[in-house]
Amino acid sequence: MSRVLMPWILAGLSGFLLGLCYPPFGWGDLCWVAMVPLVWALWFCPPAERHDWRRTAGLGYTSGFVFFAMSAHWLTTLTWPGYILLLFYFALYLAAWALFARALVPSNAAEESWLGSLHNLRVCILGSAGWVALEWLRGVIFPAFGWNGLGIALHENIALIQIADITGVGGVSFLVAMTNLMLAATVKRLLLEIKRGARRAHYDFAVTIALVALTWTYGVRKLFTPEPPSESLSFAAVQANIPQNVRNSPEREIEVLENLKNQTLPAIAMEPDLILWPESCTPSPLLGNQFTWDLVKGLAQQHTGDFLLGTTHWGTDGDYNSIALLTKRAKEVQLHHKIHLVPFGEYVPLREEFPLLAKIVGDLIPSDFDPGKDFTLLELNSKSVKLGPLVCFEDTVADLARRFSLLGAQCFVVVTNDGWFLQSAGSLQHLNNAVFRCVENKIPMIRAANTGVTCAIDRLGIVREVLRDPSGSTFLQGILFSKINIPTSTNPTFFTRYGEVFSISCLAVSLLALAISLNRIRKNKKSSCSNPPETKTSAP
Structure with a gap:
């Protein structure tokens, strides 16, 4: 029973830790480890269960639901029904990420694959890119609510967030997600090395630390650059x-x-x-x-x-x-x-097409504002x-x-x-x-x-x-x-000139990785169907 429940407990724990990163709690530094329980549940659960896509999506959804329930609780001062609806909707983004992160790891991959630095770097980089891509999509797809990306938790770490003048918030989120995924992979690798009595250099972890250090160094340089006139x-x-x-x-x-x-x-x-x-x-x-x-x-x-x-x-x-x-x-x-108008705050979407919806919110929003164009x-x-x-x-x-x-x-x-x-x-x-x-x-x-x-x-x-x-x-x-x-x-920054090119690049890379992963999964299924396991029979 504990093996069945533990992944769900870990997923809920990640959502809880993520919620603690934002006000009213404001424990932002927890973001460096908050994703680890969910990642562990997705990648290192008992083999008999971890390949079920419904279960994978459910783990991500559980984590997302707990996270948004905590971080968006202030919405209850406006509307309880709206708060509940948004929870069910926004949790889908973490469910999608869970499916993506799980697809990166082949179902038939040997446990020893986690001993390789290149393997770990690949899945951690791609998993982080997927996280950034979904954060960006949450900010552009209706209702376009990109509030509280992972990088926002580090708003007080002034040196580290300066990279945003190149990458936007997405770059900070990538750094945090990469650290979380690599921590989970490194713990798994250490356990395997202890089990086998063989240690190797952890180049994957070293690359992650170097990435954080370089980002921090870039920020410190920005802080000590003379102010412009x-x-x-x-x-x-x-x-x-x-x-x-x-x-x-x-x-x-x-x-x-x-x-x-x-x-x-x-x-x-x-x-x-x-x-x-x-x-x-x-x-x-x-x-x-x-x-x-x-x-x-x-x-x-x-x-x-x-x-x-x-x-x-x-x-x-x-x-x-x-x-x-x-x-x-x-x-x-x-x-x-x-x-940029707020839906159900400054206008009712599809008011004329769905008059019943307009009646429900009629007292709060009797008429719509028009969006400015200039x-x-x-x-x-x-x-x-x-x-x-x-x-x-x-x-x-x-x-x-x-x-x-x-x-x-x-x-x-x-x-x-x-x-x-x-x-x-x-x-x-x-x-x-x-x-x-x-x-x-x-x-x-x-x-x-x-x-x-x-x-x-x-x-x-x-x-x-x-x-x-x-x-x-x-x-x-x-x-x-x-x-x-x-x-x-x-003097326009890189971000000012080119916008969310980093997040959009993460989306492109994620889609390519997803296509490759789905093709691999399809081939594995086809292979398993054409080569059914042999059935052993006992002699009479």
């Missing part, structure tokens, strides 16, 4: 901390705006280069409601610098979740419309700085940030409203994912949240300033006054 930008980010039921209430619109005004007046007195309000902070559209426009315009005219805020925009060409930048004391208004840089007047605007979850989408950087953005500016998550781990997870946009493109970021994490992040991914109360909580009403160094000229 820059200028200081002072800013005041207003965190309104307005509850959702108040912010969305038309009857309390004046109260919300007056509260924002009273918070902003001290910021104006400090004369920063830029004042920021968070996402959709004005209950009515800035350019569609006279009271809202008059109040915001009045504040902008008192301010010597620029004024940026999140707002909605009802236009003749669509309805948008937008960012507005008021310059020259509100004489000019620049608009950017959010491009990558619009916002240009400050107070300083010669071009901002790459990102709204809410857009700072977790690497390709969006990359395209703004490619256009010449010198700083990302994020307006978000994490109030939907209440005081859950969602806000901190959101920040940890956003850190990589700075690392990938080597430009800084300013984040203004209604509630959650209002902060400044430098070009290396170091969170420099965070708005907190005396207890350390980020869930408060207040203003973050700070300065951030803005590069006066940008």
Whole structure:
């Protein structure tokens, strides 16, 4: 019985360890060993059972279900049914990876094959490539939720994550996955060597350690490279901390705006280069409601610098979740419309085709936003700085940030409203994912949240300033006054120029490896069918 249950226990343990790597737990260094139990269950289970594809998929699914149940639990503050549905869906990705990883090891392979360094390197490299490929696919296939890739767990390991300016998060995930797979293979190899009383040089493990060391060395070099020419930008980010039921209430619109005004007046007195309000902070559209426009315009005219805020925009060409930048004391208004919308948050997919679905979420999403089409840089007047605007979850989408950087953005500016998550781990997870946009493109970021994490992040991914109360909580009403160094000229990184070429290459390699493995499995089955085992009969 224990031999039957043990693989399932190991799979669940991997999911549990992976869940501990992210907030609210935040034990990121566990990621280096979190996959080992699952890998052991997939590769080194009793021979009579390990070749059953249903069981293999089930092990991966179990691990994925436990992992996402822990790491995405903050979704319950929005919707329990949606949380459950996403768990069942996202767990499929780990089930797919389990099938892929198992297919890499021939069912008829001798146990001694694990004594070979080349064999171990092959399966570990390909297994890691498959992991990266599936992480990337999770971020591009509907609902395009690439949140909490394996590499995100190392967001505080500043030296190691610098490789993301070449590979994106996928490169960090590859490194961690490779280490996990090689640890499992090395333990198996050591057990076999002890059993046979013969030791060999572990070149496979040495290559893995060298890969980690080279990545770390690359990062250290980046950390000690002189900063490019820059200028200081002072800013005041207003965190309104307005509850959702108040912010969305038309009857309390004046109260919300007056509260924002009273918070902003001290910021104006400090004369920063830029004042920021968070996402959709004005209950009515800035350019569609006279009271809202008059109040915001009045504040902008008192301010010597620029004024940026999140707002909605009802236009003749669509309805948008937008960012507005008021310059020259509100004489000019620049608009950017959010491009990457959140399904079931900002629009209902196939609303017209499935009216029943629209009825179910009708109270939460009575109408749809339209996606913006243009990558619009916002240009400050107070300083010669071009901002790459990102709204809410857009700072977790690497390709969006990359395209703004490619256009010449010198700083990302994020307006978000994490109030939907209440005081859950969602806000901190959101920040940890956003850190990589700075690392990938080597430009800084300013984040203004209604509630959650209002902060400044430098070009290396170091969170420099965070708005907190005396207890350390980020869930408060207040203003973050700070300065951030803005590069006066940008030199696009490899990732900025070429995007997710590493992850896409991993996908291509994985598909090729899968095709070869499936062909081998087909030939083995054909061979076993044409050569049935001999049946022994006893003499009468």
